[in-house]
Amino acid sequence: MSQIKPDARQGAAPADIAVSVRNVSKVYGDVQALKDLSLDFPRGELTSLLGPSGCGKTTLLKIIAGLLPATSGQIEVNGKPVTEPGPDRSFVFQDFALLPWASVIRNVAFGLELRGVAKSEREAIAEKYIREVGLAGFEQKFPHQLSGGMRQRVGLARALSVNAQVLLLDEPFSAVDEQTRRKFQEDLLQLVQNEKKTFIFVTHSIEEAVYVSDQIAILLPRPSRVSEIIRPSSFRNKGVDNIRRDPEYLDIVDSIWASLRAYVE
């Protein structure tokens, strides 16, 4: 692994940066949620934001999505300042945000429908991503006929089908059981490899962050700042079944827990 202190990050992170967060602060009334936070997200990689509850992870994700203005500082996606939501980014919400009256295929194709893409074309694209997230055969089902985990996959397929280059995932696996969660994590690794998109992933789980990430940004609270950036190196290509017993994986999990345990009330 490489551990990068935030102020030394430029030297060690890959040069091809898809999303750059520079000196971002966010104040809600008298709560300073983020303070002078800077962080780079390398293109084609998955970066996790990990930190105690209330440390501003969702706030940062929403600012990158353009759903919330920063109080100060800049965000750039592919070198362009973010001022509002745009087609280059897609947010997968914690609570699914599916259309209850629409079938899986219509839900997945919905972003393309809004963009005026013809029905046959958008359904072909939706089919591809429905397969890729493991929902083949469920195209004509409705959200209430699916488990929470399956609904989450519909949200992910919808985000992929609009071909956004940056996918923002806010605790996408929090509502599913442990076995489903593990399967999702494996699938996510595969998706990151296949899709070459930039994933920004919020999670509360140290193990999950280490399992799925190319880069982990540890955020500490009150006010939120980046305390450490960790880039696991040795286990990523050893196969999904071997990661959890890899010595580097176990070391990183332990060292993150040592950093965060003081913040658990």
Ligand SMILES: Nc1ncnc2c1ncn2[C@@H]1O[C@H](COP(=O)(O)OP(=O)(O)OP(=O)(O)O)[C@@H](O)[C@H]1O
């Ligand atoms: N709309 C809001 N108005 C006022 N304060 C807010 C608002 N949204 C978030 N906050 C505060 O900002 C801080 C950061 O919240 P945020 O939800 O970004 O943290 P988080 O790390 O995502 O938390 P969690 O892990 O619990 O989801 C918290 O103190 C929270 O109470």
